Amino acid sequence: MLQAVVHFSLKFRGVVVVLACVLLGYGLHIAHNAKLDVFPNFVQPQVTIQTECPGLAPEQVELLVTLPIEAMVNGLGDMESLRSESIEGLSIITAVFKEGTDVFRSRQLLAEKVAETAGLLPGNVKTPRMTPLTSSTMDLLKIGLVSDKLTPMELRTFADWTLKPRLLSVPGVAKCSSFGGEVRQLQIRVLPDRLLAHNLGLSDVLAAARLSTGVTGAGFIETANQRVTLQTEGQATTAAILGEVIVAHTNGLSVRLKDVARVVEGAEPKFGDCVIQGRWGVLMTMSSQYGANTMEVTTALEAALEEMKPVFEKEGIKLYPRLHRPATFIEAALRNMKHSLALGGILVAVVLFLLIGSVRTACISLAAIPLSLLTAVMVLEKFGISINTLTLGGLAIALGEVVDDSIIDVENIFRRLREYSARKKAGASTGGDGSLQAGEIFQVVLGASLEVRRAVIYATFIVALIFLPILTLTGLQGSFFAPLALSYILA
Numbered sequence: 157m158l159q160a161v162v163h164f165s166l167k168f169r170g171v172v173v174v175l176a177c178v179l180l181g182y183g184l185h186i187a188h189n190a191k192l193d194v195f196p197n198f199v200q201p202q203v204t205i206q207t208e209c210p211g212l213a214p215e216q217v218e219l220l221v222t223l224p225i226e227a228m229v230n231g232l233g234d235m236e237s238l239r240s241e242s243i244e245g246l247s248i249i250t251a252v253f254k255e256g257t258d259v260f261r262s263r264q265l266l267a268e269k270v271a272e273t274a275g276l277l278p279g280n281v282k283t284p285r286m287t288p289l290t291s292s293t294m295d296l297l298k299i300g301l302v303s304d305k306l307t308p309m310e311l312r313t314f315a316d317w318t319l320k321p322r323l324l325s326v327p328g329v330a331k332c333s334s335f336g337g338e339v340r341q342l343q344i345r346v347l348p349d350r351l352l353a354h355n356l357g358l359s360d361v362l363a364a365a366r367l368s369t370g371v372t373g374a375g376f377i378e379t380a381n382q383r384v385t386l387q388t389e390g391q392a393t394t395a396a397i398l399g400e401v402i403v404a405h406t407n408g409l410s411v412r413l414k415d416v417a418r419v420v421e422g423a424e425p426k427f428g429d430c431v432i433q434g435r436w437g438v439l440m441t442m443s444s445q446y447g448a449n450t451m452e453v454t455t456a457l458e459a460a461l462e463e464m465k466p467v468f469e470k471e472g473i474k475l476y477p478r479l480h481r482p483a484t485f486i487e488a489a490l491r492n493m494k495h496s497l498a499l500g501g502i503l504v505a506v507v508l509f510l511l512i513g514s515v516r517t518a519c520i521s522l523a524a525i526p527l528s529l530l531t532a533v534m535v536l537e538k539f540g541i542s543i544n545t546l547t548l549g550g551l552a553i554a555l556g557e558v559v560d561d562s563i564i565d566v567e568n569i570f571r572r573l574r575e576y577s578a579r580k581k582a583g584a585s586t587g588g589d590g591s592l593q594a595g596e597i598f599q600v601v602l603g604a605s606l607e608v609r610r611a612v613i614y615a616t617f618i619v620a621l622i623f624l625p626i627l628t629l630t631g632l633q634g635s636f637f638a639p640l641a642l643s644y645i646l647a
Contacts, residue, residue, distance in 0.1 A: 162605050166598060176527060183530025186537050192451040192490075193542040194482040197291060198635035200236070200252055201259035203266050205229070207247040207277070207284040218242040224276045225249055225284060229269045234262065244427075247284075255630070259289065259446065288330040289446040296329065296442040296450065297457050298480035300432035305472030308436060309423055312337025314471060315438045319464065323442060326460050328453030330445040336430025337438040338423035342369070342398055345418040354411050360403050364413060368392045368401040395421045432476055439479070449542075454483040489545045496552045501525060504559050517566045524562035525555065532646035541639050550643030557619055558647060561612050565605055572604035573597070620645045 165172050205225060209217050222242045226249060230238055234257045241248040253262050263286060270284050277284075301319075303311050315334050323332050344365055346358065374386035392398035399414030413419055430439040444453055461477055468475050478484075504525075505518040529551050536547060576596070626641035628634075 159602075159606055162602060162609065166602055166605075176523070180526060180530065183526070183534055187530060187533045187543075190533060190537050191447075191449045191542040192483075192486050193291070193544045194450060194485050195544050196542065196546055196636060196639045197447075198632055200255055200632075200635075201257045201262055202250055202252045203259070203263050203289075204287045205247075205249040205251070205266070205270060205284050206287055207249075208282040209245050209247060209278075210280060210282075212245060212278075212281075214242050214244055217245070217247050220278050221247040221281055222249065225270070225273050228273045228276070229266060232262075232265055232269060255635075263289065288443070290330045290443045291446055291448065291450075294443045295480060295482055296444040297454055297478075297483075298439065298441045299461070300430075300437050300439055300476035300479050301473050302432050302435045302437035302476070303471070303473045307338075308336075308438075309338040309340050311438050311473070313340055314473065315440060318467070319440070322460055322464060323440070323457060326453065326456045328445050328448035329457065330443045330448075332443075333441050335428065335439040335441070336432075336436070338426075341422055341424050342392070342395055343420055343422040344398070344413060345420065347417055350416045354404070354406055354416060356404055356411065356416060361413065361417065364401050364403045365398075368398060368413075395419045432479070441480075451483050451486055454481065485545060489548045493548045493552055496555060497525065497529075500555050500559060504563065507563075517570050521559065521562040521566050524558055528554070528558045528647050532643055535646050536639075536643060539642075541642070544639065546637065546640040547643040550640040551647050554644045554647035557616065561616060564608055564612055568608045569601050569604040572600050572607075576600045 207221050207225065209221050212220065222240050225247065226238060226240055229235075229249070229251060232251065234253050235251055236254050237252045239250045239252070251262075251266060253259070267286060270286065273284060301311060301315055306314065312334065315337065316339075320332050320334065323329060344361060346361055351357065351361070369392055371391055372388065374388045376386060377384045392401060396419075399412060399419035401413045402410045403413055403416060404411050430437060432439065442457060444450055458477065461475065465475075501522050504521055509515065509518050532551060532554070533543065536543070541547065623641035623644050626634075626637050629637060
């Protein structure tokens with residue numbers, strides 16, 4: 157079989173050269189559009205359920221929220237484990253599924269189970285929700301905002317209501333979280349002595365606040381010709397308006413909220429804060445969607461931030477655009493890979509030229525490097541494996557093996573041609589023709605290639621078998637290191 161392949165390649169060398177050029181062009185196209193990421197998707201399929209429980213202590217969150225949700229979703233098909241965390245005001249449940257499970261199907265089944273828990277939770281607990289589906293590395297970009305002109309509340313308001321919607325509109329961004337600053341609230345700070353003086357309770361204040369800040373339908377008016385929908389405009393949007401809301405009527409007088417409480421515009425109670433380069437500010441973190449191209453999404457995010465620069469300057473906001481940027485690791489890996497390729501190519505060319513003294517043989521050996529690596533990239537793309545630091549590492553390691561194989565073959569062919577040419581010239585001195593004929597060159601090249609081909613293939617398979625045990629790893633280790641071994645074997 158080896159003889160047939162080598163014979164065909166030498167006989168139809170023009171076709172082989174054309175196919176190699178086509179492969180090179182298609183490989184460059186695939187490599188240019190390949191999905192780039194920091195690491196392979198090494199985390200098992202998992203879904204996180206978060207439930208906000210305002211005012212509840214950790215023990216209450218565990219008993220009243222976490223346990224009922226766990227009991228409902230436990231035992232779901234293909235679920236491997238269920239983890240939970242109950243902290244003040246928040247319940248976090250993570251469902252981990254078996255390897256190979258369709259994460260979209262798992263999320264659908266889990267969503268049906270979570271919907272059934274609505275009537276089991278206390279009234280003040282918000283509806284449980286599943287966090288957006290993100291990649292295993294998740295982090296996409298972290299940026300910082302600081303300002304000498306805006307207050308912490310104004311800065312956080314700008315981040316949540318102006319910048320965040322623009323960043324979420326970038327394709328590939330799963331979620332955008334804000335930390336630091338002050339979240340604006342309309343706060344009713346009850347004065348107990350005044351409540352007692354008017355014979356009122358906290359429930360009266362809560363009912364009045366709900367009615368004043370809620371939006372409810374006002375019905376419609378039916379006429380002979382049309383139906384006119386009524387729209388209410390009574391929602392309190394400022395502390396002054398909210399303070400005028402009537403709580404109750406006592407002794408012919410109207411008791412307003414400002415009579416029994418201090419109605420102010422204040423900051424939401426903090427669970428933490430943020431410092432950007434030694435200054436109080438707002439930190440915004442973007443997470444990538446499952447299967448998104450990290451480099452592509454990061455570039456789009458940075459373009460969106462560039463568009464927002466005039467707004468930042470107008471508002472007096474200083475932007476720190478690259479507090480944490482995983483795409484930098486990808487760029488560094490690609491840059492190192494290019495340096496390795498260039499250095500490897502130069503060393504191969506120099507060694508071949510010094511030892512053999514032929515530029516043509518050096519070029520032939522160099523051609524094997526991009527063809528082998530691009531073929532590996534095409535197969536990885538077909539399997540849905542991203543180009544990341546692990547796969548690039550495997551390709552870089554394989555570079556030496558690829559060069560070694562090509563040098564052995566080319567050097568042996570060149571040596572046999574030189575020996576045969578010397579014998580022909582020696583025969584010419586006794587009256588023979590010393591020139592090499594095309595048929596003779598063909599046979600010499602075929603014989604020289606087959607002479608080392610079997611040994612080269614065996615040696616290559618032995619080296620590839622060294623990486624085979626890595627492909628049999630399971631769990632986190634297998635998901636993390638298998639792409640490295642696979643890329644090396646393919647290259």
